[in-house]
Amino acid sequence: MRTAQVAWDTVTPGASHQLVLQDDVDAPDDFLDLVRRAVLRHPAEPLAFYAHWNSRNGAAVRLAALSGASWVRCLPEEFTPTQAICLPADMAGAFRQYANPSTDRRDDEVLSSYLRCIRRMSLVAVPNLVEHSGAESLCGNDSEGVRRSPCLVTSTGAVAALGHGWVLEDTVGLPYMRRGWAHARVAGPDGILGDRGHTAWQDALPYLGLDAEQMQRLVRTHRPRDLAEAVERWFGSHFTSEFWIYCLLLGRQARLLTRPSIPPSPEVRAAALATLGVSSLPPLERTRLTPDQGALLLEFTRSGLRGARYA
Known part of the structure; x- marks a missing residue:
């Protein structure tokens, strides 16, 4: 300062x-x-x-x-x-x-x-x-x-x-990753939006118009098993699960907000997706990410966004 x-x-x-x-x-x-x-x-x-x-x-x-x-x-x-x-x-x-x-x-x-x-x-x-x-x-x-x-x-x-x-202007419902866990910007258990609290995605589902059974079905049906297993081998089961949920929720919110007359720029969209996986990793793992791992995370990211079509 x-x-x-x-x-x-x-x-x-x-x-x-x-x-x-x-x-x-x-x-x-x-x-x-x-x-x-x-x-x-x-x-x-x-x-x-x-x-x-x-x-x-x-x-x-x-x-x-x-x-x-x-x-x-x-x-x-x-x-x-x-x-x-x-x-x-x-x-x-x-x-x-x-x-x-x-x-x-x-x-x-x-x-x-x-x-x-x-x-x-x-x-x-x-x-x-x-x-x-x-x-x-x-x-x-x-x-x-x-x-x-x-x-x-x-x-x-x-x-x-x-x-x-x-x-x-309105980012209520915003999904984000924090320390390896998926969250959403909604009114938390205290009913307050806009404080320093963080709402885990499971607790945010009622505010997003979703439920746990629906999410389980989406993961079971639309998360590619081969991709998930590959990501899990490199980054663990917890990251694999939380990150795919985050991508799905992000894709869903984007679909709700997109204006048909003003589609997203393909170049800007690609730039946003390119950093999503690496930035969600722990700081030390970001520096160790290989090109092959980066490509794997990007494809896994895209699969989560595709899954959002069914949410």
């Missing part, structure tokens, strides 16, 4: 917006032009151009990518990705004042706290435009290992939709 405060204090007088980049991101050559265009589309919004691939916001980016949305609203219960973020100048000034007395060293948590106060969480670009390039962390996140984008595409065609595509 101390380092971020220095950056946020450098706003140019008369500027309409302020863009802050962390020093360990890679961006395309035309990144500033893309930011300008995004600002013209959403002049009053905080805009993020990256999300952590194993966060709930990263899961929201994937859901948006599979649904055909070009932006997705950050979740209020999670940190705001600050690797590459742009705020309207007046909002940036208000955030500096809000952050001054904070003793929290995590700028992403402080920014989330501020945005919750003003009831305007940031929008994240789908696809992401920058990549996180390292594993080191000033705030102790080294144990998370490599922290990549869930959906990185910088080609002209893929990013064109940022200027006109639809915004996914």
Whole structure:
């Protein structure tokens, strides 16, 4: 937060917006032009151009990518990705004042706290435009290992939709993986949506319009046995079971949200699927993943999405 405060204090007088980049991101050559265009589309919004691939916001980016949305609203219960973020100048000034007395060293948590106060969480670009390039962390996140984008595409065609595509605002029902377990963003046992709690997929089924017997039938009927056995040999039975359920729930939510008149971009969809398996693994296993294992996880991912047609 101390380092971020220095950056946020450098706003140019008369500027309409302020863009802050962390020093360990890679961006395309035309990144500033893309930011300008995004600002013209959403002049009053905080805009993020990256999300952590194993966060709930990263899961929201994937859901948006599979649904055909070009932006997705950050979740209020999670940190705001600050690797590459742009705020309207007046909002940036208000955030500096809000952050001054904070003793929290995590700028992403402080920014989330501020945005919750003003009831305007940031929008994240789908696809992401920058990549996180390292594993080191000033705030102790080294144990998370490599922290990549869930959906990185910088080609002209893929990013064109940022200027006109639809915004996914409602992520109730969002499936995500957390520490090897499949979850869904629904009102938990305490009836609260938007706190720090996590709802296991089994407990989320009534909120998603599904039941345990139906899920068992889907697994039995539509999970390819040969693929599941191969994944199990490499990554264990627990991961195999939880990950396929996650893919099925993700595919189901995407089908419910997709607008027939605005189909998902094949390139953006492919980028989102390519990172889904590896980001769901424990940090150490991500670094050991071979190309053959990656291809196996991708095919297993696709089988879960196909199973969603019957859910």
